[in-house]
Amino acid sequence: MTQTLEPGDHLVDPGHWRTLPDLAARALGGAVLAANDESFAEKESLIRPYPVVHQPHTFGHKGQLYDGWETRRRRESGHDWAIVRLGIPGTVSGVVVDTAYFTGNFPPRISVDACRLDGHPDLTEILEADWRPLVPVAEAKGDSVNEYAVRDTGRCTHVRLNMHPDGGIARLRVHGTPVPDPSGFADLPLDLAALANGATVTGASNAFYSNPVGAITPGLPASQADGWETARRREPGHEWLDVRLAGRGTVRVAELDTTHLKHNAPGWASLEAHDGETAFTLLPRTKLQPDTPHRFVLDNDRPATSVRLHIYPDGGMARLRLYGRLTDDALAEMRRRFDAP
Numbered sequence: 254m255t256q257t258l259e260p261g262d263h264l265v266d267p268g269h270w271r272t273l274p275d276l277a278a279r280a281l282g283g284a285v286l287a288a289n290d291e292s293f294a295e296k297e298s299l300i301r302p303y304p305v306v307h308q309p310h311t312f313g314h315k316g317q318l319y320d321g322w323e324t325r326r327r328r329e330s331g332h333d334w335a336i337v338r339l340g341i342p343g344t345v346s347g348v349v350v351d352t353a354y355f356t357g358n359f360p361p362r363i364s365v366d367a368c369r370l371d372g373h374p375d376l377t378e379i380l381e382a383d384w385r386p387l388v389p390v391a392e393a394k395g396d397s398v399n400e401y402a403v404r405d406t407g408r409c410t411h412v413r414l415n416m417h418p419d420g421g422i423a424r425l426r427v428h429g430t431p432v433p434d435p436s437g438f439a440d441l442p443l444d445l446a447a448l449a450n451g452a453t454v455t456g457a458s459n460a461f462y463s464n465p466v467g468a469i470t471p472g473l474p475a476s477q478a479d480g481w482e483t484a485r486r487r488e489p490g491h492e493w494l495d496v497r498l499a500g501r502g503t504v505r506v507a508e509l510d511t512t513h514l515k516h517n518a519p520g521w522a523s524l525e526a527h528d529g530e531t532a533f534t535l536l537p538r539t540k541l542q543p544d545t546p547h548r549f550v551l552d553n554d555r556p557a558t559s560v561r562l563h564i565y566p567d568g569g570m571a572r573l574r575l576y577g578r579l580t581d582d583a584l585a586e587m588r589r590r591f592d593a594p
């Protein structure tokens with residue numbers, strides 16, 4: 254990782270697993286598929302993208318309202334569980350179990366399991382899958398961000414969050430590294446900068462307003478908060494964002510999307526590719542429009558492993574898409590990674 258960080262940056266601890274993307278995030282396609290019980294509060298809240306909200310002494314038909322997943326008080330042995338499909342399958346390096354506002358009703362212990370089921374399994378197949386522990390039964394604190402590092406190198410498609418014996422959890426975040434299924438690429442050109450295809454943000458000069466990984470997430474940007482936005486730059490120079498491509502490949506079309514950046518879009522941008530020690534220009538400094546998805550056809554036939562997006566002088570980028578083809582070696586390496594146990 255080569256982050257250059259400044260106060261207020263979202264990538265607060267470079268190299269820490271919490272800076273890896275949340276593979277369970279709804280924005281990446283995550284879903285809470287099932288839970289054995291959700292008597293007090295709905296399981297779907299576990300992967301809501303928003304900060305947890307709470308208003309004490311607000312009672313619905315079932316009791317106090319909580320923003321999270323909450324089960325009834327258990328009167329028999331056993332434990333409660335919820336199953337989450339990862340939006341992007343991958344290896345998991347750490348799990349966050351946030352019990353915000355659950356004080357008299359948090360689970361004293363949690364555990365997390367994972368399984369790998371490629372394709373499109375139904376719920377019965379998922380329930381009967383070969384589950385393995387990611388986080389063995391561990392203590393949890395109430396009204397706290399509980400962090401658990403994970404040592405597991407296998408590809409995970411689903412996780413199961415367990416509460417021992419019962420209680421409530423506000424949010425579950427599953428931080429890790431995408432491991433795409435290259436058979437889905439079907440020899441077509443692809444977005445070499447897409448998180449879902451295995452690309453990653455490895456650095457940003459400034460990440461004041463948002464986590465820059467937003468710039469390579471799927472779908473259209475929902476708002477100005479969804480993408481990369483820097484603080485106003487008060488010194489000479491300019492801001493930049495580094496993306497390690499899904500694999501070594503040749504970028505032929507670049508999409509620089511300033512959607513929602515109406516009064517804070519960069520004036521200009523350029524793209525610089527890196528292949529090992531060699532650097533070359535993909536897109537020379539080019540004028541940008543606010544709130545606009547720009548598409549540039551590039552005069553390029555050289556493969557690269559990473560790309561630096563320069564923006565002048567500051568602003569951000571809602572989405573960066575770099576369409577092209579992987580080299581045969583990169584595709585073979587991706588197949589090896591996918592096939593690894």
Ligand SMILES: NC(=O)NC(NC(N)=O)C(=O)[O-]
Nearest residue numbers: 293315316317318319323358
């Ligand atoms: N949602 C609830 O009302 N939960 C509980 N009670 C309060 N007051 O929060 C509980 O676990 O019994």
